[in-house]
Amino acid sequence: MMHDWLPFRDAFLQEMLSGEAPSQDKSCSSCQEAKTTTMYRCSDCFHSGLVCLECCLKNHIQHPFHCIQEWTGQYFAPTTLETLGFILHLGHGGSSCSDVGENNGEGMRDSITTLVVMDIGQIYTHKVSWCKCSDAPTKPIQLLQTGLYPGSVDSPRSAFTFRLMDYYHVDSTECNTTPQSFCTKLRRLTNRYHPHTVPVSVILLEYLIISDWKTGPLQRIDQSITTMGQYPGPHAVWIWT
Ligand SMILES: [Zn+2]
Numbered sequence: 001m002m003h004d005w006l007p008f009r010d011a012f013l014q015e016m017l018s019g020e021a022p023s024q025d026k027s028c029s030s031c032q033e034a035k036t037t038t039m040y041r042c043s044d045c046f047h048s049g050l051v052c053l054e055c056c057l058k059n060h061i062q063h064p065f066h067c068i069q070e071w072t073g074q075y076f077a078p079t080t081l082e083t084l085g086f087i088l089h090l091g092h093g094g095s096s097c098s099d100v101g102e103n104n105g106e107g108m109r110d111s112i113t114t115l116v117v118m119d120i121g122q123i124y125t126h127k128v129s130w131c132k133c134s135d136a137p138t139k140p141i142q143l144l145q146t147g148l149y150p151g152s153v154d155s156p157r158s159a160f161t162f163r164l165m166d167y168y169h170v171d172s173t174e175c176n177t178t179p180q181s182f183c184t185k186l187r188r189l190t191n192r193y194h195p196h197t198v199p200v201s202v203i204l205l206e207y208l209i210i211s212d213w214k215t216g217p218l219q220r221i222d223q224s225i226t227t228m229g230q231y232p233g234p235h236a237v238w239i240w241t
């Protein structure tokens with residue numbers, strides 16, 4: 001079986017490695033303008049070529065959960081849309097809130113917060129601009145309207161894509177994956193070498209494990225919001241919501 005592949009080994013390898021360096025053509029594949037500044041590519045967009053910063057940000061208004069790489073001159077280094085200045089606008093189909101002018105800029109600054117979004121394959125951090133219109137729905141509702149499930153009902157700082165929850169449902173039923181294992185896997189996928197640095201807000205329900213815990217109920221003693229980087233000790237159970 002593998003014998004059939006051997007004649008193509010060099011050609012396949014050449015093709016795969018050639019994608020690790022940009023072509024001589026330095027123009028943006030989206031706007032076609034020749035650029036001398038840093039170029040970017042997306043590993044999630046299909047047929048993604050090198051694009052300029054402006055096109056990279058514009059092309060991802062509808063695709064904010066993509067992985068971006070930056071050409072350093074020697075290799076492609078991972079970066080993020082947040083690092084490049086991307087803002088996730090809510091309430092107006094990806095456009096900024098029309099209420100910005102009435103807020104005279106002050107409201108705009110107040111309306112931008114950081115949101116951790118868990119999606120299949122990676123955890124993303126975004127600067128989010130909430131809709132500040134007079135008839136704007138609450139923040140959790142604004143998230144739901146864009147297909148994100150809020151991590152809390154007050155002022156959510158984390159959210160989950162629906163496809164992630166569907167994926168986890170299948171993963172837990174078919175592979176018996178626990179919530180903590182699934183979250184650990186996501187952190188590892190986000191940062192393979194330093195997964196503990198990936199911020200994730202979760203709700204921690206701490207239980208006192210009584211002596212006959214195998215048969216008796218667990219007694220809840222505390223509830224707090226913390227991060228997965230803060231290990232709670234032996235008497236705690238992670239409840240991932
Ligand atoms: Zn461009």
Ligand SMILES: [Zn+2]
Pocket residue numbers: 042043044045060063066067
């Ligand atoms: Zn993309």
Ligand SMILES: [Zn+2]
Pocket residue numbers: 091092097098099130131132133136
């Ligand atoms: Zn608005």
